[in-house]
Amino acid sequence: MARDPPSMAHDVAYRDLGGPTARCVITVHTDASAASECEVFVERGSARTSSDRSPGTLSKDPASTATTAPPRVESWRVVVRAGGSELVVPLPEDARGDDDDAVGVRWSKKTKVLTVTAALTPASSSTSTSDDAASSSSSEARVRARAEMMWTRAGGVALLSSRGSETAESRAWRETYVRERLSDARRNVAAALRGGAPSDDATLGYKPAARGRKKDAPRAGDKEGVAALRRAQAVQRALVAATAAGTGRRRRQITETDGGVEPRAVAKDDLAKIMGREGDASRGMKRREWTAPSAPPPAVADALATRVPPRWSDLRLYPDQHPHLPRRPLKRVVLDGFASDGECRNACGAAIVAMEGLDVVDGECALAADDLAALAAWGGPRAADVVDALCRRTRRAVEVEFAEPRSVYLAGALLTRLTPRGGSGGRGGGGGGGGELDAEGDADAYDANAAHVDKANIASYDYSAVLYLNAPGACFDGGEFVFRDGGDVDEVVLPAVGRLLLFASGAENLHQVTAVTRRKDARAPAARFALAMWFTLSLDKGRDLDVEVNVVPAAVSSAPATAGGGVLRATELTDLERMLEEKIAKAKDSLGFDDDELAKLLSKLEFVEAPPR
Numbered sequence: 001m002a003r004d005p006p007s008m009a010h011d012v013a014y015r016d017l018g019g020p021t022a023r024c025v026i027t028v029h030t031d032a033s034a035a036s037e038c039e040v041f042v043e044r045g046s047a048r049t050s051s052d053r054s055p056g057t058l059s060k061d062p063a064s065t066a067t068t069a070p071p072r073v074e075s076w077r078v079v080v081r082a083g084g085s086e087l088v089v090p091l092p093e094d095a096r097g098d099d100d101d102a103v104g105v106r107w108s109k110k111t112k113v114l115t116v117t118a119a120l121t122p123a124s125s126s127t128s129t130s131d132d133a134a135s136s137s138s139s140e141a142r143v144r145a146r147a148e149m150m151w152t153r154a155g156g157v158a159l160l161s162s163r164g165s166e167t168a169e170s171r172a173w174r175e176t177y178v179r180e181r182l183s184d185a186r187r188n189v190a191a192a193l194r195g196g197a198p199s200d201d202a203t204l205g206y207k208p209a210a211r212g213r214k215k216d217a218p219r220a221g222d223k224e225g226v227a228a229l230r231r232a233q234a235v236q237r238a239l240v241a242a243t244a245a246g247t248g249r250r251r252r253q254i255t256e257t258d259g260g261v262e263p264r265a266v267a268k269d270d271l272a273k274i275m276g277r278e279g280d281a282s283r284g285m286k287r288r289e290w291t292a293p294s295a296p297p298p299a300v301a302d303a304l305a306t307r308v309p310p311r312w313s314d315l316r317l318y319p320d321q322h323p324h325l326p327r328r329p330l331k332r333v334v335l336d337g338f339a340s341d342g343e344c345r346n347a348c349g350a351a352i353v354a355m356e357g358l359d360v361v362d363g364e365c366a367l368a369a370d371d372l373a374a375l376a377a378w379g380g381p382r383a384a385d386v387v388d389a390l391c392r393r394t395r396r397a398v399e400v401e402f403a404e405p406r407s408v409y410l411a412g413a414l415l416t417r418l419t420p421r422g423g424s425g426g427r428g429g430g431g432g433g434g435g436e437l438d439a440e441g442d443a444d445a446y447d448a449n450a451a452h453v454d455k456a457n458i459a460s461y462d463y464s465a466v467l468y469l470n471a472p473g474a475c476f477d478g479g480e481f482v483f484r485d486g487g488d489v490d491e492v493v494l495p496a497v498g499r500l501l502l503f504a505s506g507a508e509n510l511h512q513v514t515a516v517t518r519r520k521d522a523r524a525p526a527a528r529f530a531l532a533m534w535f536t537l538s539l540d541k542g543r544d545l546d547v548e549v550n551v552v553p554a555a556v557s558s559a560p561a562t563a564g565g566g567v568l569r570a571t572e573l574t575d576l577e578r579m580l581e582e583k584i585a586k587a588k589d590s591l592g593f594d595d596d597e598l599a600k601l602l603s604k605l606e607f608v609e610a611p612p613r
Ligand SMILES: O=C(O)CCC(=O)C(=O)O
Pocket: 416, 454, 466, 480, 481, 511, 512, 513, 530, 532
């Protein structure tokens, strides 16, 4: 039966972000019934020919998004098509998208609202006369060198080979990456320094150092919610006390051959389910599987029996204490080869670039990775693509591994970078109970090294997943994941490139991460990268990866900045240098470089193209 073409009411808002950049938000209300009915194009130039058109089809599968190299940009407009309707939103004559800019597209099935977000700079600030070209070119080299240094300092060591030297592959990748992401870094640094820290406004809603842990915390007025969380955290404290590190704890290295769990090939059927439409069933994914303790340590059991009201089944602690609830699996799983080396490198690179300008607290920098539009704005479209694919694959792995018949939703994702903590180790490793709530329901700063229960901090978390993007050795020491079980056993999982760790988020999985340290002979700063993901069975607490689409069209990437094109202006570069200098000074503190070391590094690096070896 023929349907009327969907209607498309829309409005356009421009927001000044300070400096030369403005944000354009196009909100389209449509009665299209599915995201797949909508297409979004960014059109460049005045003529509408196929070569002028960079299609960014809003589809369920980001990989299917086609790209054509856009021509030189004169003007541009956004075209939205749904069914038989077409909406053309011309952007102001004097505006153009930043080179390499990310245009975010978000479709909400619930509200049928399509949001297109783009950052714009006035055309006048990006054109330059040919007189500028020469100075532009040498300044660009300087900025490149600085950007590369920043990259290295920020953790580019992730890409070193085990011998401590950079691999040819990673060098090629880094060079491309730095070139492609220079403008992102520039924007990030500018945003970061404008107000000390990036504001919400400058980051498409991305909250820099908020670890995502508070988003589900009850408000001060929500007495019951606060009380429930306090009870949860009381148990977390009891668990931490009952398994306190120190005397007599035994370490079991789960991922080592000696005394560990034997890895086995993942069955073909499971592999096909986990990889989904990504195919590639030829990859050598291996699984280790073992169990979490089925009962709490006696001291905790006592505390539960006397202090915890029965209705506190919210935390769904040990399943055998709550027989009326579905049994939660006690399984712990490690999947090796879950992500490819390339995916891990890209995710690391995304983290490195997107973390420019973000706060580092006790050596940890965390970046919300579940808001793809924000991630794209910070790390570039490729960042969003790779993280999106990894989250979707992880969701499938959770379903397969835990034979979970219910729908599993993504509740949160963080890209994390752990570097050595300053001073004498601070609060690290002592088990302070990460992210505790105060009376108002406010969480303390999360402490990456404290023993904690994920569900005691965010009640809606049901499954936890950590994908390791780099490994100890060349890059860092320490940074082990430790399950702190009753019975005096510590079960240790070592990070490895592409290794995924899965466990249920409840109290049977008290865990912590040991401090990241720098090797004595290390030539580069230590940094441990991971993508942590949490899944929930509550629809209203998570994002349905099957329904909601949050795709950044690759279409908006454009030609790399060239001196001849006059894309970068000397005045802007001077600003950038100053900003980078400030950033370096900040990095100095967090990475523990002293002034001499830094001065040496700076003098060496001023005009070179390559980072230090
Ligand atoms: O990075 C890791 O290995 C685990 C991090 C973690 O436990 C968390 O973020 O909740």
